[in-house]
Amino acid sequence: MAQHDTGETPAVAGSAVEKSEPRRDHPGTAVEVSDAFVNPGLPPHRPRVTDLDPKKDAQAERRVYTLFYISIIGSVLAIAAYGAFPLEEGNMSSVRMNNAFLGLGIALGLLGIGVGAVYWAKTLMRGDEIVELRHPTRGTDTTRARAVEVFTLGNEESGIGRRTLIRNTLIGALIATPLPAIVLFRDLGPTSDPVEALETTLWEKNVRLVQDPTGAPIRASDLTLGSVVHVIPEGLNELAHKLEEKAKAAVLLMRLKPEDLNELPERESWSYEGIVAYSKICTHVGCPVALYEQQTHHLLCPCHQSTFDVTNHCEVIFGPAKRPLPQLPITVDADGYLIAQSGFHEPVGPSYWERS
Numbered sequence: 001m002a003q004h005d006t007g008e009t010p011a012v013a014g015s016a017v018e019k020s021e022p023r024r025d026h027p028g029t030a031v032e033v034s035d036a037f038v039n040p041g042l043p044p045h046r047p048r049v050t051d052l053d054p055k056k057d058a059q060a061e062r063r064v065y066t067l068f069y070i071s072i073i074g075s076v077l078a079i080a081a082y083g084a085f086p087l088e089e090g091n092m093s094s095v096r097m098n099n100a101f102l103g104l105g106i107a108l109g110l111l112g113i114g115v116g117a118v119y120w121a122k123t124l125m126r127g128d129e130i131v132e133l134r135h136p137t138r139g140t141d142t143t144r145a146r147a148v149e150v151f152t153l154g155n156e157e158s159g160i161g162r163r164t165l166i167r168n169t170l171i172g173a174l175i176a177t178p179l180p181a182i183v184l185f186r187d188l189g190p191t192s193d194p195v196e197a198l199e200t201t202l203w204e205k206n207v208r209l210v211q212d213p214t215g216a217p218i219r220a221s222d223l224t225l226g227s228v229v230h231v232i233p234e235g236l237n238e239l240a241h242k243l244e245e246k247a248k249a250a251v252l253l254m255r256l257k258p259e260d261l262n263e264l265p266e267r268e269s270w271s272y273e274g275i276v277a278y279s280k281i282c283t284h285v286g287c288p289v290a291l292y293e294q295q296t297h298h299l300l301c302p303c304h305q306s307t308f309d310v311t312n313h314c315e316v317i318f319g320p321a322k323r324p325l326p327q328l329p330i331t332v333d334a335d336g337y338l339i340a341q342s343g344f345h346e347p348v349g350p351s352y353w354e355r356s
């Protein structure tokens, strides 16, 4: 590389360095020592083959845009692989295939840009050495004008304005490279309407209440006074996404004396002989409300101590929760097993954007 005029005086090869004694004329300051090295200057500029041979120049240009094309293909391959090799639960081979092709695509996308840009700089951009002395951070008008000159020079030297195919393929590669990330992150979001997903649970008419986690159905006659059972809807354990469904459908079942329940008039038919079922998902920020005080009939959320009174339709009597736990209307089927009369009549869990 050759030296450019930067408007400053570069160091000169072989310049003599005046040797001086260490300065000790300022007591308490560090000793200043003169530079003991001779500035070697810049080596003579050696032109590259692409500087001398137009054929080699064209060949290098082809390689650069081919690398950018490879980058674009790699990014497209990553997106296609993500769709073509979906992750299947319990199938390690699907995980391997997905990772292998996704990784290959992203690697090609990034390598194509990286190698192409380096090769472009090494073979086609001007190869002159440049000496640029340090300046104060704040630029003067002259410096700013010089910056414009440098940009113009950079444009000329890199050929980005002239070599349109390289420029366009580089732009294409830069646009295509983030696409796999966008596709991957989009897949983390909900696949269905999020409001509908939050409003509905697996509970519906005639679904049996079964024990969590065994899935055993529950006879009303088996529940003793004061007992509490953790409950899920029948069939939940067979679902592929059972944890997502369980996070909404988990229920606590308690048996009280019927006369202890102060039921709202419209809910008098929602319990069965003192057995009541309430959502286990705290209406504050969604922790499982799992502590039942048998004597007081209070349900306590361990996260921030919200306390719900089971005898009074689970209204909040303490803590940051703002609304009672939703009640699941229950009854029994012909065999005496507890079943739901319907789903919840309101969304379970904490507030969200569609719920005031």
Ligand code: FES
Pocket (backbone or CB within 6 Å): 282, 283, 284, 285, 286, 287, 301, 302, 303, 304, 305, 306, 319, 320, 321
């Ligand atoms: S999540 Fe239950 S009190 Fe905060």
